[in-house]
Amino acid sequence: MSGVRAAGPGDVAAVVALVHELAGYEKAADECRLTDDRLHAALFGPDPSAAALVATTADGAVVGTAIWFRTFSTWEGVAGMHLEDLYVRPAHRGEGHGLRLLAALAAECTRRGWARLEWNVLDWNEPAIGFYRAIGAGPNDGWTTYRLTGGPLAALAGRAG
Numbered sequence: 001m002s003g004v005r006a007a008g009p010g011d012v013a014a015v016v017a018l019v020h021e022l023a024g025y026e027k028a029a030d031e032c033r034l035t036d037d038r039l040h041a042a043l044f045g046p047d048p049s050a051a052a053l054v055a056t057t058a059d060g061a062v063v064g065t066a067i068w069f070r071t072f073s074t075w076e077g078v079a080g081m082h083l084e085d086l087y088v089r090p091a092h093r094g095e096g097h098g099l100r101l102l103a104a105l106a107a108e109c110t111r112r113g114w115a116r117l118e119w120n121v122l123d124w125n126e127p128a129i130g131f132y133r134a135i136g137a138g139p140n141d142g143w144t145t146y147r148l149t150g151g152p153l154a155a156l157a158g159r160a161g
Helices: 009-024 035-042 097-112 126-134 148-160
Strands: 003-007 051-056 062-072 078-088 117-119
Touching: 003 062, 003 097, 009 035, 009 051, 009 062, 009 078, 051 097, 062 126, 078 097
Parallel strands: 078 117
Antiparallel strands: 003 051, 051 062, 062 078
16 A cells, blocks of 8 residues: 655665656756765764655655755744655556545644644746645735845855854
8 A cells, every 4th residue: 555654774876766757847857966975964973953755655665755854933933844845656646546635634733733834836836826725725925035045145254243
């Protein structure tokens, strides 16, 4: 039977492959620099910065992943979860893997007493937006995500004195 489970060290290569597929789908393959070593350190190193679930087929093949990290809400006063990536291989979409991954994340939030499960979606990704709306999720209207990377990040860091 297909299912969802926590990713283990033996899943790292499969999850890296899925992330690279996602980057290609998002038209940003050249921006994805994730390696097995980097993901292994992030998930299983001495100071893990992320966690991951995998969706598997009945024969155990990894066909999807959800990579997340803990956040904190000052307004709620409790932690939350940010879903960094949710991806299911196109050949396995419509089989319930995405819903099972999100349900497992929601259950983890609830189990831990966390206030929210959040994620970003590209404006043009209508299939994902439709899926998210179907489970009751909605956009965080009025908020725009900002990001510093590369040169601007380094320049601002240089101002720290």
